[in-house]
Amino acid sequence: MFLGRDKGFCANSVHTMEINEEYTLPLNKNDILPKNKLDRGLFVLMTVLIPALTVWETFILFQYYPELNFNVFIHFLFGSFLSVNVLGNLYYLKKIDSSAKQKSLPAVLHANWKYCHFCQLNSPPRSYHCPVCDECILKRDQHCMFAGCCVGFYNHRYYFLAVVYAMLGSLCAALFQLPHCIESIGGFHLLPMLSLAAPHISLLFGFVSFYGFICAITQIVLLSAVVLTTYLLIVQIRCISNGQTIHEKKADIRLYDLGLKKNFVQILGMKWFIAIFWPFVSSPIKGDGIQFLTFYDLQEIKNV
Template sequence: MLIRPNIFPKSIKDAFVTGFVFIIIPLIYYFEPLVVLPRYYKQWSLWYNFHFFMASIILFNVSSNLLAIIICDTSIRGRVLPTNWTSNWRYCSVCESVAPPRSWHCNTCNVCILKRDHHCIFTGCCIGHENHRYFLVFVFYMFVATVYASYYNVYFLWDYINLGSWSSIAKIVFPLATLFMEWTENQLHVFFIIIVLLGGAFTGALLCFHIDLMLRGVVTFERNEKSKYDRGKMENMKIVLGKKWYLVWLSPWIESELTCDGINWSNAFSEKAK
């Protein structure tokens, strides 16, 4: 893995959103086991320990995959690029370098990204060939975490938050605005619960969208086109997740060699002909 020379967000918007992600993840991890779970299980009982352990495993995968996304350099920097390039290649005047097929220049990162999918404001960097695996697993565990937490959060909200007035409903519909006007422990809990619910809906939709793209062998910019690089669902998955695709869900530190270098692309027909 090549390491990005500068891992910090390049824009104010990226810095704000990425900063929010880095703050809210540990806060939610604190909130769920120490505030919500004790309402249902005696602290350090068997079931409490089980859920605490599961939450810790999920946190490990969320945080470590997030870190891997950010530090992994998926640009053309430091890559050995051929001097005699074909018509599928192009010249990037900003990078002053040739760029392989499926690479795009990101104006925010100010560099061409190998097999660029999109620029992610939640991580402050581009998602491309080298960190695509970490992004998918990160979104997967974020979805698992939010659904897992929401199961208990809904009951917690129903049992321990007063919903008997319009003002109480307004606190749920506008949690952040109400939090600024009424900084109380209960309102902070409502804010966390709504964030988790919205996060579950968002990451669920995002996960379905990107898994569909992966299985079709396309990236976001190619989603409305018939892919020239579609090699079948299994091979498409190995291009993103690597040869050990079945193990990458356990930890980002498990090595899984990608079946393509992100530079030399062949279409499905030429691959089948070999």
């Protein structure tokens, strides 16, 4: 049996699932900026766009409520909560290391393991080599271009919640600023509405003011973000519900389906009820990323 060297995992942890107080997650030592050009561009865009949209929505808030009052406070608090959750989860998604190289892996190839010629190591079940990160990732789900890193065993929670909060944030912001946006581009008529489809042409022909142009652009960005994050969230919920990674979903591997609640706890950790609201709280994940409880193991445990 090969066990992770992380503090906190007890012997035979895959079955007992006991975790002590010293639980720590492995940290990524790579540069914060991704190596790949596309990833780097998207990562910079995300780190600029999210705070910029937060500032913009605060500005819109004061268009609705010129004076400080309870409504402003509640809106500001809720908006800040969504932004902090998106940025906090993105930060930890990059910061936490899910690569296989951090583990003490066996020199002998075991059943269901595979040898990775790129990393020159025996890769455990559910691990796959990422051609962009150029390393094997434990329980690899996918490569996230917006964060410029892979989503794997230790950082899946942060990816999932970043998507949840990005979807909620963009949806709330799009709905919140919609009346102001429509008013700024000239009301709910055919010509002003075209500004939402092609704001640069409307600006060029003088159909819309520069301020209306900015409103239309932010509305388009927010609506695009709603569509993209909703799609990503649906994919994630479908995969996690079945205890699958995206690769396992494509290959129809259902071996690791432990039931709806256990599947989500596997991703969100044992303190999931706090983790879903706050990215900075530690929420220990069961297991070591090398060995995994299967549907059949669960049946055996139940029958004992």
